[in-house]
Amino acid sequence: MSRLGKYTRRAFLGLGVAAAGGLAVGFYFYQKPYANPLDAKKAEGETPFNPYVMIDEDNTITIIAPRAEMGQGVHTTLAALVAEELEVPLEQVVVEHGPSSPAYFNAAMLEESTPFPFYDESVLAELARGSMKIVAKFLGLNMTGGSSSTTDAFVKMREAGYAAKFVLLKAAAEHFGTSEDNLTLADGTITDKASGKSVTYGELASKAAAVSPPSEMKLKKASDWKILGKTQKRVELKDKVTGGRIFGIDVQLPDMLYGTVRMAPRKGVSLKNYDKTATLAIPGVKDVVEIRTITGEGLGVIADNTWAAFKGAEALEVEWDDPLSLQNSDQMWSVLENALTQEATFELGGTGSDAEVFTSIPESEAVSAQYRAPFLAHATMEPMNATAQHDGSTIRVWTGTQAPGLIQSVVSSHFDMDSADINVTTTRLGGGFGRRLEVDFALYAAVIAKATAPNPVKVTWTREEDTQHDTYRPMAIGEFKGQVTPDGTLKTMDMQVASPSIIQSVMPRIFPGISPMGPDNTVLDGAFNQPLDVENIRCQAHVADLQVPIGFWRSVGNSVNGFFHESFMDEAAHKAGKDPLEFRLAHLTSDEFRPAREALKRVAEMSGWGTPLPAGKGRGIAHVLSFGTWTAQVVQVDVTDNTVTIEEVWAVADPGIVLDPGMFKDQIMSGINFGLSQALGQEITWADGKVEQANFDTFDAMRMYQAPKITIELLENSPRMGGAGEPGTPPSTPALANAIFAATGKRIRQMPLSNEIDFI
Amino acid sequence: MYPKIPLTVNGQKQEIEADPEMPLLWALRDIMDIKGPKFGCGIAACGACTVLIDGEAVRSCSQPVGEVEGEITTIEGISQGDELHAVQQAWMKHSVPQCGYCQSGQIMAAVALLEENPDPTDEDISDAMTNLCRCGTYPKIKAAIKDAAQTLGA
Numbered sequence: 001m002s003r004l005g006k007y008t009r010r011a012f013l014g015l016g017v018a019a020a021g022g023l024a025v026g027f028y029f030y031q032k033p034y035a036n037p038l039d040a041k042k043a044e045g046e047t048p049f050n051p052y053v054m055i056d057e058d059n060t061i062t063i064i065a066p067r068a069e070m071g072q073g074v075h076t077t078l079a080a081l082v083a084e085e086l087e088v089p090l091e092q093v094v095v096e097h098g099p100s101s102p103a104y105f106n107a108a109m110l111e112e113s114t115p116f117p118f119y120d121e122s123v124l125a126e127l128a129r130g131s132m133k134i135v136a137k138f139l140g141l142n143m144t145g146g147s148s149s150t151t152d153a154f155v156k157m158r159e160a161g162y163a164a165k166f167v168l169l170k171a172a173a174e175h176f177g178t179s180e181d182n183l184t185l186a187d188g189t190i191t192d193k194a195s196g197k198s199v200t201y202g203e204l205a206s207k208a209a210a211v212s213p214p215s216e217m218k219l220k221k222a223s224d225w226k227i228l229g230k231t232q233k234r235v236e237l238k239d240k241v242t243g244g245r246i247f248g249i250d251v252q253l254p255d256m257l258y259g260t261v262r263m264a265p266r267k268g269v270s271l272k273n274y275d276k277t278a279t280l281a282i283p284g285v286k287d288v289v290e291i292r293t294i295t296g297e298g299l300g301v302i303a304d305n306t307w308a309a310f311k312g313a314e315a316l317e318v319e320w321d322d323p324l325s326l327q328n329s330d331q332m333w334s335v336l337e338n339a340l341t342q343e344a345t346f347e348l349g350g351t352g353s354d355a356e357v358f359t360s361i362p363e364s365e366a367v368s369a370q371y372r373a374p375f376l377a378h379a380t381m382e383p384m385n386a387t388a389q390h391d392g393s394t395i396r397v398w399t400g401t402q403a404p405g406l407i408q409s410v411v412s413s414h415f416d417m418d419s420a421d422i423n424v425t426t427t428r429l430g431g432g433f434g435r436r437l438e439v440d441f442a443l444y445a446a447v448i449a450k451a452t453a454p455n456p457v458k459v460t461w462t463r464e465e466d467t468q469h470d471t472y473r474p475m476a477i478g479e480f481k482g483q484v485t486p487d488g489t490l491k492t493m494d495m496q497v498a499s500p501s502i503i504q505s506v507m508p509r510i511f512p513g514i515s516p517m518g519p520d521n522t523v524l525d526g527a528f529n530q531p532l533d534v535e536n537i538r539c540q541a542h543v544a545d546l547q548v549p550i551g552f553w554r555s556v557g558n559s560v561n562g563f564f565h566e567s568f569m570d571e572a573a574h575k576a577g578k579d580p581l582e583f584r585l586a587h588l589t590s591d592e593f594r595p596a597r598e599a600l601k602r603v604a605e606m607s608g609w610g611t612p613l614p615a616g617k618g619r620g621i622a623h624v625l626s627f628g629t630w631t632a633q634v635v636q637v638d639v640t641d642n643t644v645t646i647e648e649v650w651a652v653a654d655p656g657i658v659l660d661p662g663m664f665k666d667q668i669m670s671g672i673n674f675g676l677s678q679a680l681g682q683e684i685t686w687a688d689g690k691v692e693q694a695n696f697d698t699f700d701a702m703r704m705y706q707a708p709k710i711t712i713e714l715l716e717n718s719p720r721m722g723g724a725g726e727p728g729t730p731p732s733t734p735a736l737a738n739a740i741f742a743a744t745g746k747r748i749r750q751m752p753l754s755n756e757i758d759f760i
Numbered sequence: 761m762y763p764k765i766p767l768t769v770n771g772q773k774q775e776i777e778a779d780p781e782m783p784l785l786w787a788l789r790d791i792m793d794i795k796g797p798k799f800g801c802g803i804a805a806c807g808a809c810t811v812l813i814d815g816e817a818v819r820s821c822s823q824p825v826g827e828v829e830g831e832i833t834t835i836e837g838i839s840q841g842d843e844l845h846a847v848q849q850a851w852m853k854h855s856v857p858q859c860g861y862c863q864s865g866q867i868m869a870a871v872a873l874l875e876e877n878p879d880p881t882d883e884d885i886s887d888a889m890t891n892l893c894r895c896g897t898y899p900k901i902k903a904a905i906k907d908a909a910q911t912l913g914a
Contacts, residue, residue, distance in 0.1 A: 070859050071859030072858070233852075233855060236860070240863055241848045241851040241852055242796075242836070242839065243797070252793060252795070305786055306786050307779075307782050307786040310802070379894060381806070381859065381894045382800075428859075430798070430859050431894050666855070673896025674894070695801050697805055700805075701894055703892065704898045704901065705887070707896070707899060
């Protein structure tokens with residue numbers, strides 16, 4: 001438990017009156033509370049607070065789940081936290097995302113972005129985590145990412161449910177003229193055991209709103225949970241099998257126009273000249289507008305249907321002014337190669353050993369390798385889109401976003417408006433993976449909407465525009481060196497990683513007023529903070545700008561460094577002449593690494609690790625701790641005629657506490673297939689200042705015929721709660737590369753692996 | 761002015777005014793306000809826009825609306841009132857969707873597959889189901905199709 005966190009997190013539970021005399025329960029925040037985002041539903045005279053549960057007189061129970069639902073099931077799990085304490089089944093509640101409000105800030109997301117490993121409980125680490133939470137509050141980060149939503153909500157949403165139950169019981173006792181001990185709760189109803197009479201929560205709501213909130217939280221023990229810890233059906237499941245109109249791209253408003261964008265190849269390239277004659281000649285096209293924003297420059301095409309807008313954008317003749325020096329991928333690799341020869345920008349973790357230890361490894365005991373990972377696009381199934389409307393003094397935006405607060409902030413800055421006048425409605429997301437933490441799609445829609453005002457406009461990007469104007473997973477080179485002593489011990493490990501900094505790319509386009517300070521630990525995530533008992537460890541970053549917008553991509557730095565680190569561990573094991581599993585376990589002896597040991601041992605059992613395989617088949621193993629979840633995987637491949645089939649994957653994940661095993665396993669499965677998709681051929685490359693890939697024919701992902709059988713088990717040994725959305729991704733690629741080595745003796749050190757070996 | 765194009769969508773005859781070259785997907789979404797078929801790529805590479813034309817799976821993003829011959833069925837048209845299609849029920853039972861964006865297309869492709877092959881093997885499913893899912897729900901899609909095949913065959 002965080003020392004500083006204890007009081008910074010201190011918020012006071014409170015009550016309010018919901019619409020039509022109902023009850024609303026949420027938190028009053030410490031220090032300067034943010035304005036209540038649901039003011040319209042609150043009676044006057046109440047202190048601002050952010051509600052998580054609202055009960056109307058008609059017994060409609062609404063739970064606010066202020067996180068983006070992009071497939072991870074977070075609306076279901078967040079609602080389950082409240083429903084568990086409130087004693088209502090999930091089927092009986094309505095789950096809403098709620099408005100974009102800084103009151104719903106996500107402290108957990110930034111908590112793990114401090115430069116200390118997850119398992120480092122030292123005072124310094126705790127202090128840093130605590131202060132990052134304060135930063136999260138003041139930036140008003142209502143964001144979804146970093147696999148953090150459930151961790152963030154775990155206490156506060158259960159407390160909201162408990163407080164609601166507490167005041168409802170008091171109100172019921174008064175109603176029946178009895179004591180609380182004589183009452184039972186079930187399904188949104190309270191029954192007096194003596195008389196057998198019942199009253200609904202809704203009927204009690206206005207009376208309950210007058211009861212003082214509890215001063216002490218008596219949350220249920222995990223052993224008493226009825227909903228948590230058990231697999232639930234997604235609250236939005238039916239919408240998703242009936243073609244429900246739930247995504248940003250499905251927004252339909254009266255008198256709405258349609259649009260698209262044709263943006264400069266990247267930020268930093270400006271709009272010089274253009275000819276819109278051919279575009280305006282296309283039937284249905286209405287106008288072409290200039291877009292000049294903090295995230296990029298280009299043109300917007302307005303039409304009376306999306307297809308006409310697409311054709312219009314294609315017909316534009318545009319001349320760009322590109323002052324950037326790095327025009328192709330070869331130049332970018334050279335920059336990273338050069339960065340590796342320069343003094344490190346910063347280092348994290350490590351043992352503080354003398355530098356000499358790392359430079360004086362005897363040749364016979366040395367193992368060294370260089371690994372590479374390319375830029376990657378997110379390629380969400382739903383292309384970027386947003387709908388916007390200027391109605392006089394305010395701007396409304398409807399979009400699938402992981403960060404509605406950032407949209408408010410950036411759109412209001414662009415138009416020099418008050419952020420309170422920017423209203424963001426968050427729809428369901430057709431994939432996020434970090435791409436929808438960006439604001440560009442919403443900002444461009446807002447700019448185009450200025451031209452269509454008062455009519456709203458839905459701006460949809462083509463797949464080509466989406467692929468070529470992403471904020472990419474950064475490319476990186478990892479130069480790893482180690483010393484393996486004759487007894488097979490990894491004594492020294494030196495990790496040098498060259499990559500651009502995501503934070504340095506993100507901050508100027510989101511918070512132009514704030515200069516990023518300190519090391520960007522995403523550059524070394526998955527390398528510096530891995531469980532590893534090695535005498536001398538050094539982990540250094542060589543940060544170099546490649547003039548390409550980069551961003552958060554499912555598992556972020558772990559997606560790069562997990563591959564480097566775990567490929568290297570396999571190479572070191574080979575050098576030591578040891579089995580890769582035994583070698584790992586031998587370097588995971590500290591008490592605090594027990595979750596890693598248990599995960600590895602279990603996944604080995606599940607996969608039949610060590611049992612013989614027919615010729616041409618091989619197994620690879622990897623473990624990565626990311627976002628607080630310890631994840632071990634074994635991949636089994638068949639290599640026939642130099643062509644790899646990924647046959648089967650076994651995974652064991654330990655997030656400490658599992659709130660919904662079905663949903664959690666789904667996320668691990670998804671993370672595995674997302675990770676393996678990289679290996680099969682994903683690569684964003686640059687030529688003539690432009691991305692070379694454009695659509696799914698050149699930037700594809702795993703298909704059904706390539707999908708392995710996957711078996712997943714969950715453990716709960718970890719002392720702290722971890723996330724679900726990302727940890728499945730990092731171990732998948734090194735486990736695959738290690739399996740290919742086991743099957744063929746061929747060591748592939750760069751992604752995508754398909755550049756060196758064929759996959760079915 | 762655009763010509764009038766007669767269409768039958770989910771059993772309803774209608775006429776729309778549109779450029780005959782407009783892909784059926786955009787005619788459905790932007791003109792007829794049928795939002796089940798989704799836009800993913802525009803080049804028939806991902807299948808998010810899959811609809812049925814006379815029972816056959818078609819990627820509507822690459823099908824000019826003026827050349828449609830036959831009855832169009834979208835995901836909005838496969839359930840009988842409140843009773844979901846067996847494939848949709850199997851999707852719910854197996855909790856297939858994650859983000860859900862590709863699932864309309866996946867379900868339509870599965871409906872077409874089971875019409876043609878009521879008892880598909882794993883390989884048949886892999887061959888027929890070429891739609892992209894970025895959430896990687898393939899193992900569950902496969903399980904749900906087998907389940908639906910049993911229900912429909914029963």
